[in-house]
């Protein structure tokens with residue numbers, strides 16, 4: 001039997017509609033979404049005024065309630081109709097009327113309509129107490145006239161970006177909406193289908209570029225709703241414990257849709273992993289349900305998962321046909337995993353034709369993956385499963401969905417080596433009675449086994465350059481290897497000749513290296529492949545060997561963590577991306593980049609300054625100023641990027657203010673400021689993003705760069721972000737100045753210190769070099785602790801070989 005047509009794949013540019021109660025956060029999300037997808041934001045209020053010439057309030061006053069209601073619905077329909085593509089449409093209260101809801105239902109056939117909701121108490125607190133209950137009741141109707149939903153999780157906690165000491169959380173980000181933006185933009189990428197392609201194009205060796213089912217080994221962290229409901233541990237503790245998380249719904253609380261939506265939102269935010277959404281048919285410890293009861297409930301729950309835009313929906317193919325068909329019809333951009341579970345005694349052995357038949361059926365239904373698990377009493381030697389997988393490959397034509405297959409017993413999955421992908425694992429602190437399949441296997445244990453069985457190899461990684469003995473990278477990387485069950489080593493090697501570096505790289509056990517001066521530029525000609533970012537900047541700081549058997553990038557990416565001869569190398573630049581990440585994280589919504597207005601300032605003209613300029617360009621900033629003591633060097637850097645910009649499509653032609661105030665078009669995106677005593681250039685906004693790329697202490701006997709900002713340049717009324725790259729000392733003159741300025745003049749400034757940036761660099765380098773998700777919190781913590789030890793003169797910090 002063939003699967004049904006997928007009814008929820010829309011034109012990638014189809015306008016996205018946001019509906020929901022007042023106070024749910026539609027306007028803010030609409031604004032974020034429009035910026036992210038570079039679309040026009042259409043709001044109902046504004047559209048009403050555009051069409052009628054007066055505001056809704058005025059219309060109501062002038063024409064009375066009935067005429068207003070009529071007009072409102074007409075405007076609403078017209079708004080949807082005339083903005084079918086390229087917009088984010090924020091609906092106001094009109095979406096509560098029946099006629100508007102009919103129009104939305106119709107719109108759902110061609111466009112995503114997202115129901116935005118959040119904690120009911122929060123909405124109620126924002127509403128007038130008299131109408132709160134009625135409004136919230138009416139709001140539930142939005143579920144029936146939308147095809148997606150987004151749970152807008154509270155983001156009111158303050159966040160530490162970088163801290164001078166980890167305890168005091170000095171640099172609190174003023175923006176409360178940091179996480180919301182991250183959550184919502186990822187959600188939009190998922191439902192529009194641009195996420196995977198974007199990740200792959202941006203950085204093919206990044207962790208997110210390869211979906212878990214196409215990685216050489218991948219693991220699924222199994223988390224049950226019943227377990228999560230009782231959890232007394234922060235979800236963050238589960239970070240980097242797998243490649244994806246399987247959320248298993250194994251109980252049905254009264255307000256199940258709310259509970260499930262919230263849990264999905266929490267998992268997304270705290271773990272940042274793709275979600276497999278599974279609805280268990282017969283959960284252990286729960287009462288047995290009759291088919292008439294469980295089929296409609298579970299079918300609705302499956303649809304809820306799809307509405308929440310989960311990456312994978314897990315559907316049991318032994319269940320009711322209409323439930324399966326409904327899930328497939330509604331799947332949208334989610335991938336469907338078709339399951340066959342043989343849970344009890346008497347499961348057919350792997351050489352039984354039944355399994356092949358099952359696989360064929362899953363394939364013809366259009367499942368994206370097939371998962372088969374059978375209860376084993378020791379009746380089926382491991383070789384049988386291997387033969388079955390070979391049979392699938394030999395007898396079933398392509399495209400064959402990836403296969404996940406394993407045996408399990410009363411002790412859980414028999415061996416994590418049985419299935420290469422989506423191996424079930426649990427968290428190390430989870431009691432064994434919480435999951436009957438994962439039971440004892442954790443990610444690090446399972447991944448470690450791949451090395452013990454020689455399927456993967458211990459490798460050597462380095463940070464190298466002429467002055468690396470104080471690098472914090474060895475401590476961070478070695479902690480991350482240990483966490484992930486990898487027997488790799490990472491060391492600092494002081495060396496300054498290319499010959500010596502090449503010797504290191506050509507070793508069969510070379511895994512990759514972080515580079516510092518003098519190699520960032522010198523190594524460029526030796527690299528077979530470079531990321532386009534590295535080419536644009538003209539420098540690399542991470543190299544890794546290419547050991548794939550073919551030229552395919554996927555092959556090279558999946559050959560990481562394996563030894564062998566390598567003649568070719570890949571180079572990337574994580575200096576820019578870590579500055580980018582830190583800026584993006586710290587910028588407040590009021591300072592979101594507006595290409596024609598926002599200005600950035602970079603201090604310095606070395607390799608890091610280039611990376612900082614590139615980060616600003618990638619954030620959309622087109623007015624970048626450079627200040628450097630040696631003006632000539634600043635000019636060279638500005639010329640480099642202005643020339644580069646000429647060759648780029650889509651660089652906005654900017655308006656340059658002329659002496660008489662008129663605007664002249666120009667492609668110049670970088671300009672040099674010659675003197676600190678100069679006033680901020682006329683016609684340009686004051687900078688809201690400032691990155692200092694000069695060492696605070698001198699390494700070579702020249703006087704230290706004790707840079708501080710001229711007060712006149714700091715007058716941005718909305719504040720901004722200052723990123724300091726130096727961390728010796730951590731509180732540089734600039735950081736000290738900004739703390740004082742924030743306390744005394746404008747609290748809207750955010751300061752990101754050098755340790756935050758260097759930890760981010762190490763995190764990104766780890767992910768590029770190993771292809772595994774980094775334990776970010778652990779690495780950040782080790783970074784600060786090691787730095788503190790070094791300050792106290794502890795021996796553990798400074799290390800490394802001199803070659």
Ligand SMILES: O=C1C[C@@](O)(C(=O)O)C[C@@H](O)[C@@H]1O
Pocket residue numbers: 463468470471472473514515516541542575758761762
């Ligand atoms: O600046 C840094 C930090 C670093 O030198 C380190 O010690 O971790 C590694 C470099 O690749 C990076 O550019």
